[in-house]
Amino acid sequence: KNRKSFTSLLAGLKVRSVKRLGLYLLVDLDDGNLMVVHLGEGALLRRHANKDAVARGTELTVTFTSKGQVRLVDPGGTSEVCLVPAGDLLSEFPALAALGLDPVGEPVSWTSFAGQVIPRAGDLKVLLGDDSLVVGLGDVYIDEVLFHAGLRHDRQSDSLSIQEVRRLYRALVETVHEAVKYRGTSLEDRPFTDVFGVPGEFAQHLAVYGREGQLSPRSRAPIQRTKYKGRWTYYCDTQV
Structure with missing residues (x-):
């Protein structure tokens, strides 16, 4: 989908939680979907005020009703952002099931x-x-x-x-x-x-x-x- 149609799917939704799984960010939304963000090389997420100038390479802007925005700046255009039902995460991204030890997220003995x-x-x-x-x-x-x-x-x-x-x-x-x-x-x-x-x-x-x-x-x-x-x-x- 293009950026406008994608962001329209987020309108009115609430963020219940955000977690990291490997190099993926999983944003849990209150409609049962996850917004999956995988940053490409050189890409970053940046918090902004609504009035801030938009940097070159900004691929996605999410605006919150409580004011403020999160912007995905990806000059190389190699990032991936999509919505998937929470129960389908591993079938859509099977590589996540093969991830090893995460020293911060879920440490093992x-x-x-x-x-x-x-x-x-x-x-x-x-x-x-x-x-x-x-x-x-x-x-x-x-x-x-x-x-x-x-x-x-x-x-x-x-x-x-x-x-x-x-x-x-x-x-x-x-x-x-x-x-x-x-x-x-x-x-x-x-x-x-x-x-x-x-x-x-x-x-x-x-x-x-x-x-x-x-x-x-x-x-x-x-x-x-x-x-x-x-x-x-x-x-x-x-x-x-």
Whole structure:
């Protein structure tokens, strides 16, 4: 549907709740439907006053009777927004059923995490970037998690000891929660702002990512950078 006909379907509806499932936002509406929002690369949701100028690339505007708007700004036009009956969510988006651990949404025990990590027998950096194991981790958070766990990016998961798995799990949960506390990570080449337009501040708390040549907070030796499977990877020599 075009934007006008789509927004007409929302007229008069109330938002009962909003939750995140993986990289999807699910807006529960009082007519039994879910508005499913999947942001494309470079897209963002922004809170605005009704009178604010409309930015280029604004694909969707939702206006609330209590004043204010939420706008989807998507310069690349790669986002997806649709309405589906709540009971049909998994049939319409079957990939959601295969999502792995969400460190913020529905955390699991470290033993359950271990039961999924060890049998996969893969490089840790590759595994942590697999949404069927952990949802939503990119290079920044993977490198930070592995640093705090003291593990190398190319370490094989089936070689981990129980203590190392526990360290990895703890580092994963703590790193993601810290990133949420500081509203995400805004980098020079990848700026990120929250729904109010405020840049994320977690970049100020990164231990290794983007800090090649600076002293490691653990060893005081220079932080290393290497190209690993086509992706820049930052690490400390103390990681094993």
